[in-house]
Amino acid sequence: MATDGTAGTEDRTLALLWRHRVVEAGSGSARGPKQKTTVDAVIGSGIALADDEGLDTFSMRKVAERLGLGVMSVYTYVPGRDELIGLMVDQVMGERPHPPLDGDLAARLDAVARHLWDEYRRHPWLLQVDTSRPWLGPNLADRYEWELSAVEGIGVSDIEMDQIVTLLAGFVSSAARSARDMERTQQRSGMSDAEWWEINAPLLERVMSGANYPLAGRVGQASGEAYNAASNPQLAFEFGLARVIDGVVAFVRAQQ
Amino acid sequence: MATDGTAGTEDRTLALLWRHRVVEAGSGSARGPKQKTTVDAVIGSGIALADDEGLDTFSMRKVAERLGLGVMSVYTYVPGRDELIGLMVDQVMGERPHPPLDGDLAARLDAVARHLWDEYRRHPWLLQVDTSRPWLGPNLADRYEWELSAVEGIGVSDIEMDQIVTLLAGFVSSAARSARDMERTQQRSGMSDAEWWEINAPLLERVMSGANYPLAGRVGQASGEAYNAASNPQLAFEFGLARVIDGVVAFVRAQQ
DNA sequence: ATGTGCGAGCGTACACCATACGGAGTACGT
């Protein structure tokens, strides 16, 4: 059983996550040399690095460089790379206070979605975080409580409350993902959609000449003319959000 | 300018993607030794590896091992790791024929969503593919055409057709992501939700005792009792899909 | 029939990565 080692790391990480809200129990002595920096600074460096470069090239070496530390010293602050990213996520979730939720259900859902949307726009690397092992930190807990408060008292079951919140958050993340994808494609290739098309059009046309794509061709052209790009993520977000909210509101109305 | 090198790789990859539909132009001579295997076999090995292990530990070395080749020989079939994954994606997209779309709009949207859902369930690694540089292959093109055909002739603009399809596909991917996350968490930790909770409950309770989470506590408990787990991805998919379809149908009706 | 040269296969090397281990130095508790 690896229960011991794993549980140890998990304990330590949970303690780190909640470090500002829990009085360090019997943490005890402060022997040895003073630490050069702090856990918060390590997390801050990580966030700055991820904001700059994304998570693809995120490395402990670069975090250490930003802090003026040797690589292995970072491991005296956080248990490892994955755990550091978990701490970064929770930190970012508490960066801005959750706006108060006023108005009717639709307005409250709208406010939640736009808060998440802004967060993804400011920290696109959140979309690259492996969510299969989420670390339950204070800001994630606050977030969930806040999201649930948007659908409290509307006459649906507890489970349906959770499902509504899950649907909304999932929609925002997928919309934000499209937005990030488009920006990254343009930035990394260093060319606009138009330029890319100009270069690849000959081959694509030759290649797609056999089969024909009437709808894709027509819709693609319409999008291209309207946006001067393959898509417009902001508008896609607005359109999808309206549909999702409509669907949820209709459901709630039907339950009453 | 790196235009030359990059464009070369892109050309080669596009040619590989469309290899079955385009007669190799002046590809020319077949000198030298016969290749031990084929591009399709390389892609197939890649898919098998990804199905087995996911993309986290996906490596060219493992692909080569499955083929009985040296590592570098794989590079004579595909330009690189990213391009191989792109080829795998397109291959998987053509694995099953797209079911015909009958019935009313809601039924057609439902059929599209379930097809995507099944695909993600069979190849969860699709959710890990970096989508910021999608390779336009024949099966992706077919897919888009098929999806658009579900919303053709319903009285909305071309751009709105694209937005509806984007919304639906995004919803399915986020629902599938939750499902995969839950399964992976359980499998990798080797413990059920209940066991995990039993181990971490003491620390979490101590840690969360300061703030209180009335809604999260109540909803979490309800979910736990109903599902004997933190969530039920299949039900979340059904619930969300119904809401999204309702929202879209209401929109289309309002346009008429 | 022959030999030329293309291209498949791949060994090696390089530049990265996370992180385990152990040593050196430091500052507190006793």
Next chain:
DNA sequence: ACGTACTCCGTATGGTGTACGCTCGCACAT
């Protein structure tokens, strides 16, 4: 004063993608 716990970090291990350049089998032109 001294043990000891703790920080910092050099080094090593085992992983990654892939560039480079070698060998040699084989198809084609002669």
